Amino acid sequence: MTGKLGPDALAAVLAATGADDAAVRKGPAYGEDAAAIGLAGAAETLVVAADPLSLAAESVGTLAVHVACNDVAASGADPRWLTHTLFLPDDDSERLRTVVDQVDAAARDLDCAVIGGHTEVLPALDRPLCSLTAMGTTDRFVSTGGAAPGDRLLLTKGAAVEATAILATDFREACLDAGVSAATLDSAAEFLREVSVVSDAAAVRDAASALHDPTEGGVATALVEMASASETALAVERDSVPVRPETRACCDALGVDPLAAFGSGALLAAVPPGRVDDALDALDAAGIEAAEIGAVEVRDGDAAPGTVRIDGEPLAEPPRDELYPLWEAREAEE
Template identity: 40%
Template sequence: MVKISNEVLRRIVFTNLGVKDDDVIVGPKVGEDAAIIRISDKYLAMHTDPITGAIERIGWFAINIVANDIAVRGIRPRWFLLTLLLPTDTNEDGIRKIMTDVNTALMELGGSLVGGHTEYAPGLDRVIASTTAIGVGDRYITTSDAQVGDLILVTKYVAMEGTAILASDFTNELIRRGVPKDVLDRAKDLIWNLSVVKEALELADVANAMHDPTEGGLLQGLLEIAEASGVRLRINVDGIPILPETRYLFNTLGLDPLKSLSSGMLVATIPRSVVNAVDYKLRRLGINYSIIGEVVKGEPGVDLVKDGEVLGNVSGFIEDEVMKLWHEKY
């Protein structure tokens, strides 16, 4: 899957949304992770996403990717609907493998699969899974409430999702280029770290804004926070955490990890006054984090800084490098 540009979204998609409904608190908007609908004194969070850029463990991806988008609203994902479109040669063992991974992900999240659709679709050469996640809460967080002066925090490591996909779906190419099997095995195992549900729910009472950087990677996620909030982000590039396996695979293929699928890394903007509380919360969960920058006044965008000097700035729309490579192959 390669997303259409934000400009096309604004010009064509967002201008055809049906009737205005006052109970829709957060509707379609660039950078916002899930819709928020007022139901009496509660808030319903809903999000849907297809998985088209992965082959291995697609059932695991299908549940966890959408669960993240509900959790960064500060709301626990509870109910899921799954649509599976299957190539006509998919046998029962193939379906069982997908659904076993779906069930494992649901059990870990405490979620329930409540509906969906499954069919054989002529013309497909791989499975496409599209999932909707739903949750209900007393309050919510948006991508668009980052405040000037906030610190920018990320959990875990950049491009873990992209690393796992490269290791799983490009194994032969990476081996041909000399990547050792043990590196590939560690990279594949990163798929089990793609959930941000625990840390997102833990930070829901202290963060001003939270976001789940997926396609386009960390830089696209940061841009979406900046644009949605009307602020500028100043990022210390040396502070961005990256695993050795990620660096190895991305350097081997000539890709930029900052522009690649990054599910598993939560981005949050937090007031400076809550740093100690955040440290306690995340250490209690055993989740590593890094402070990579701050929110400043200025035109919406992202400045990349090294040793106090601005290396460059990021704006516009970022095409995901792993997705681009994946579609060139498949």
């Protein structure tokens, strides 16, 4: 089955941490997407995150850069360096040039340097697999697990920003057949320009207790990961989660829940009540829309740590991303 590993398999991976190293301030943990490494003789912390991408065929290089850099930014750091590992299904020079140009352009936009990597042909693949490792430094590492009872939950931009762009490009014909207008799809495809949360994180990080970057599984999965990492319980109202008209049109057309689809482009922040106005003002000054969607519960005994309530209904496990069945159905037809 395509997608993230299940809890048991993932636990085995997270437990395999190799040798102990005192410089590692934050290592592998469920819900934590980046590592924090103390630099000898320096006040700053090196933040490192890695992510692969293969399914968004039209924009794999662009999205791969942003997905990796988003994890670094959502840890309080400014992304600065990238390594690029690229596996190709064949030696198609045009495809290679397209992916490399996408990576180069996205990295330049974020003022990041590509400092190395690896490229090879792997015929077992049927599409490019692009894996980026991003690095940056910060004097204040912000973990996913820093959320505290009473914090308010903020979300920038809206749900399923990345998924909207994918649906409008990879599944354009299916959306058209389902009644979505060409103009709406053209607008939705432009969401690809908004999948970075580097600016979002820079605006809100000083006020935040915790930050997290929704990716696979969307906002719902990000909420479960933050609740689990912080051992808290989160309460969210679905109607409070921003969903743009283009997102609603594409998701409704293909039967996708916006809260359970690729969410790069949004930033989830837990913010102490006294800093909410500061955070929202900073985001507004940066030209970034944001909304308060819920809170970290002050537990009364009913909400177990790691629990998410959406409209009062518990969500104990992250959902499988709802774009995967669409890809699988298309592959079965081919």
